[in-house]
Amino acid sequence: MSLRRMLLAALPLATLAFAGSAQAQGTIRIGMTAADIPLTHGQPDQGFEGNRFTGIPLYDALTAWDLSRADRPSTVIPSLAERWESDANDRTRWVFHLRRGARFHDGSEFNADAVVWNVRKVLDREAPHFDPRQVGVTATRMPTLRRAEKIDDHTVALFTSEPDSLLPINLTNLFMASPTHWEALRQRHPNAEATWNAFAATPSGTGPFRLTRFVPRERAEMTRNDNYWGERARAERIVLLPIPEANARTAALLSNQVDWIEAPAPDAVPQLRARNMQIHQNPQPHVWPWQPCFLESSPLRDVRVRRAINLGIDREGLRTLLGGFMQPALGTYPAGHPWAGSPSFQIRTDKAEARRLLAEAGYGPNRPLTLRVQISASGSGQMQPLPMNEFLQQDLRSIGVNVEFDVIEWNALFTNWRNGCGHASARGAHAINVSFSAMDPFFSLVRFYDSKMAAPTSNNWGMFNDPRFDRLVSEARNAFDPAERDAALSRLHAAGVDEALFIWIAHDVGPRAMSPRVRGHVQPQSWFVDLRLPSIQ
C-alpha cells in the first residue's frame, strides 16, 4: 500500500476519533501547570493555583477577592460574611455577620457553627476533626487568627493574637467545608485522617461548582452548582487537567484536547495567535525583585546604591526579552493601587542619575561596584530567572555594576530565604532573587519591613531594621477603618519605595491562552479567576 493510500485510509479513523471525543456543550477543559490535582478537601495545596481551581470554585470563604473586573486591582469583598467589624473595646476581637440562605453541596446550612468548626480544623489540635495536613497551607496565611466563638446562628466572633486590621484579607484563604458531610463520612471511616481523605474525594463546600469526578493526578470534573447562593456559573462543567510541561500544555490546546491553558510556552504565543487563540494577561499582585542585604558588609546598605540600581535597570528591554509577558515593577504596588501611596522617589530608567548616585556613594571606574546575587534556575513564580538575571547582569554593566550570580536549586534558595543574609547559606550574597505574592499586605510588606520579621522568624532576609518602619507597620495593623488601613498601608509602601528597600524589577502578568470558543473570561489583576464568568460555544 502506498503512503498516500495509507494516509487516506487513516483519515476516516482520525475523523471518527475526534467525533467521539467531542465535548458536551458548556464544558471547559483547563490545562493547569500543576503536576497533580490540587487538594480538594478545602485547603488546596499547589500554591495559589490550588486556590484558583479547587479552592474558590468548590468553596467560599468569609471574605473573597473581587474578580469581576480587569481594569482595577482586585479588592476584598463580602462572601459568606456579609459584613464585619472590629470590636472597638477589644481590637483582637472581630464580629462577622454571616450570609443567610447559603447551603453546602450536601444540602446542610452554612451557619456560625460551621465557621467555628472550620477554624478549629486548622487551629485546635484537640478538635476531633483537626487535620495537620491543612495547617501548613492555611495557618501561614492567617498568622494572627487564634479561635472562633459562636454568638448566634448567623454571627460569629473571631479572635487574633494581636490587633490586626489585615484579618479580613487573610480570611480569603480559609475555605468553609461542610461539617455535616464530614461527620457523616466520619461514621464510616476509622479516624480523622481517613475521613478527610474521603472528604477530598467527595467534597462539600458552598462554592459555585461541585466536584463530580476525581481521578488522582489525572483529572477533576466540576459541575455547576445550580443552588449556589450567588450568581450561578455560565459553564455547565469544568474539567481540570494537570499538564506540568509548558510545551505539552500548548500542544494540548492546539490539538483541541483542552480549551484553556495556564502559562503557555512563551515561544509558542505567535503560533497560538496565528491559530486564533485568545491570549490573556494582566499584571498580577506578584513581584520579581532582588531583595537587598542590609548588613554592614553589604554595599546595598547604602540607599544611594539601592536607588542607583533601581534607576539603572532597563525594564522595557526586559519586557521585550520576555515577549511582552511582564509588567515593569516600579514598587511592590503599581500607581493607582489602593496601597501604592505617593512615593517621592520615582523608579524609572535613568542611567545618568544612576551613575551619579553611584559616584556619590564612592563607586566608579576606579572602584567598580560588584554585587553578588543568589538566584535559582527555575521555580514557582520565578518566571524565567536565568535569562532575566543574565539580562540584568548585562544591563547593569552599563552603569558600572558587575553582577555575580550564585545559582542554587529553587527549594534550597527558598530555604535560604528564611536563614537571612548573615547566615552561611547566603554565601556572602548582597541580594536574593525570590519572587513573592503581593495580594496580602502581610506577605508583601510587613514580613519584609518589620524588624520583628527578621530571619529566621520570617522573610526579612536582608535583616532590615528601622524603628520608623516598625511604627508604620504597627499603624497599618492597628487601623481598623478600611480607609484608614489603606492610607496606613500606602504610607508604608511609599516609605519603602523612597528607601528603595527592594530592587523592583518585574510583575508577572499571568498569561493564559484559550480557544476562541471560550467567551466571557475576565482576567482580573489577581492570582485568581472567577470560573463563573466564562462559557464555551
Next chain:
Amino acid sequence: MFFYLIRRVLYAIPIALAVGFVCFMLVQIAPGDPINAIVPPDAPQELVDQVKRDYGLDQPLPVQFGLWLMKVVQGDLGRSLATGRPVWSDLSSAIGNTLLLAAAASLIGFIIGSVLGGLAGTFRGTWIDKLAVTSAVAGVSIPHYWLGMVLVVIFSVQLNWLPAMGAGPGGSADWAWDWEHLQHLVLPAVTLSVIPMGIVTRTVRGIVAEIMNQEFVTALRGKGLTRWGVFLHVVKNAAPNVLAVMGLQLGYLMGGSILVETVFSWPGTGLLLNSAIFQRDLPILQGTILVLAMFFVALNLFVDLVQTALDPRIKRA
C-alpha cells in the same frame, strides 16, 4: 530449579534494603526540605516544627528509616506527604499505566528491532544492513523527549491526527481497548520504543551474523533447506539472547520514562516520580523506587527462567 528460584527471591531482600536506603539518603542530601511538601517555606518556624513532629520528620534519620522499613515489611508504603493519599493507591494505578506504555513500546521496539536486526544480520554489508544500522544508531542517539515533542508537533498540532497528552478522553481510570483510548497510546509508545528498537536491532544483527557464520548453518544449507527454513533455525538460536536484552529493556522502560511521560502527561510512574521529586514527597519517592527496583529484579528472574526454558543448554542451579 526450585532452590535456584528460592535463592533468587532471597537475593531480592538485600537489594530491596539497599535500594530503600540509597533512595532515603539521596532524598535527605538533596537540596531543600521534605517539609516543603506540606508547609510553605515562609511558614513560621514553630509551625514548621509542629508539622515535622506530626509527620515524624523530627526523628533522627536512622529512626525515620527504621519506621518506614517496618511499615513496608507489613505492606504499608505510607502516605504521600503532599496529598495524604496512601502511596500504594497512587502507585498501583501509575504502575498499570506505565506497564501498558512500556509493554506497547517494547512490542514496537522488539518487532521493528528484530526485523531490522534480522535483515541486517542476514544481508550484512549491503544497503539494507547500512540502513538498519543507521536506524539503530539514530534510535539510541536521539533524545526521546525531543522526538516526542517533534511527533506531537507533527501528528497532534499540525495534522490533528493523534492526541498530544493524557491516557484517554476520561483519564486512565476508564481505560478501554478501543481506538478512542488506544490513540492516546500511539505517540508516547512510539517515542519510547526508539531506544529498545535501536538496541534490539544491534543485538539481533550481531547474533544473527554470528550464527549465520556457524557450521550448522552451512550444514543446513547443504541439506537443501530453504532460506526460510534456515532463518527459523537462526531465530531459534538467537531468541534466548534477544529475549534477555528485551527483558532488560522492559525493566528500563518501567523506570526510565520520566521525561516521555512528562512530555505526554501520561499518568505513569515517571510522571509520579517527577512530581514527587519537585515536591520532595519522600514516601512517594521511596515507595515508587522500591517497587520499580523489585519489578526489575523480578523481571530479571523471569527472563532467566524463560531463557532456560527456551535453551536447555543454559543451566540454572
